[in-house]
Amino acid sequence: MRSFAYVRPPDVAAAVRAIAAEPEARFLGGGTNLVDLMREGIETPATVVDITGLPLADVEELPGGGVRIGAAVRNAELAAHPLIRARYPVLSQALLSGASAQLRNMATVGGNLLQRTRCPYFYDEAAACNRREPDSGCGAIGGLNRDHAVLGVSDACIATHPSDMCVALAALDAEVEAESVRGVRRVPLTGFHRLPGDAPHVETDLAPDELVTAVELPAPVTTTSRYRKVRDRASYAFALVSVAAALEVRDGTVTAVRLALGGVAPKPWRAHEAERVLTGAPATEEAYRRAAEAELTAAVGRPGNAFKIDLARRTIVATLRELGREGS
Known part of the structure; x- marks a missing residue:
């Protein structure tokens, strides 16, 4: 594993300044995906910006019946929250179907949004993978592809997105809030993740210096x-x-x-x-x-x-x- 610097900012403003100053920095929330990627040498940040102490762990009711979910809310906490269980049972069910209880206790909403594919070719340094190494090819297309995608694919990549939570958020018309030194913006969840096209290594609409701070859900059209x-x-x-x-x-x-x-x-x-x-x-x-x-x-x-x-x-x-x- 590459040596890295460690920063623990006191607030969101300091966090986004830290990553703006270091292009090779990465945010650390629950760490359930990032740490694995660092161990495998796929992610090699020069600086790890620890955001676990930031005030982003609340679930708040919005005027009109919607809900605002902080990016640092743990998956297990969100699944059990009374507002989510009552208004968005599909989201609670999706969260509880993901990973294991131990991982759900650590994983955060923001980290879940940004988790990377579990395609075995992505994790295998000896294999061709355009997500890990652009223009190297896609080993899955002519290889073992039982777990791979059938919709939205390209000649460059057929990997699937691994999240359960994000599937429910897509159905619920969620919006992602992101902050940088340039300000705050919101992105519809359906436009947050990108299809591979000819650049599968660009996986989201998030800029490298942006921090996901929250997810907002509108009032549900139905609780069924x-x-x-x-x-x-x-x-x-x-x-x-x-x-x-x-x-x-x-x-x-x-x-x-x-x-x-x-x-x-x-x-x-x-x-x-x-x-x-x-x-x-x-x-x-x-x-x-x-x-x-x-x-x-x-x-x-x-x-x-x-x-x-x-x-x-x-x-x-x-x-x-x-x-x-x-x-x-």
Whole structure:
């Protein structure tokens, strides 16, 4: 591991000044991803800026029924928070399905947003990986790709985004607040993470000198929501396919739907086409299936992961079916 300097700033302003002054600095929150990457030599910061002491660990109700979540809130605390459990059950469920209890006790909201792919080629220095080393190639495309993406991929990268939390946030129309020496800005969660295109090493819309300070959720369109995760084992496993869904049904018709997918794309995948097909449609199995098929029309399967397309279709339908029964 490369030697590094350590800084513990007293406030947010000092934290963003510290990283602005050192282009090779990295923020340290829970450390559940960054420390692993440093041990593997993938991240080699010259300075680690410890932000664990900053006042970013509150969950606050906003006027109008929304919620503001500080970036330093631990995943376990957020999942158990009464406001989240009551208004955004899909988010609480997504958080509880991620990692292990020990990791959830350490991992932060900001760190979860910024975690990097778990693609084995990314972690293998002997393998080609455009995220780790631009223009080196993508070993997964012609290699072992069972866990890889089928939506939003490119010839440069087919890695998936690992977060469960972010899939729920995408469905909930969350916004990310980021601060730098230039001021504060907000980015919709659906635009925060980038698709790989021809530059997969640029993974988010965040500038190198920006600090994620909060996530804001608008008032929910409905509290009838669910996170469904399909994986190889019941805990401590990443999603093969996951679905975050919120559904409102009135008089047998879908009046509101929010849908996002995990495990199938290089970013949390907001299913806009499925939402378009389903809004105003009857709350029936056939309508759910049409919506799922419309969303997955552009999916590209490879020998190892083509099964994900049908798995995603069936998981979407099953999740909507359950919510439709609850909301009718």
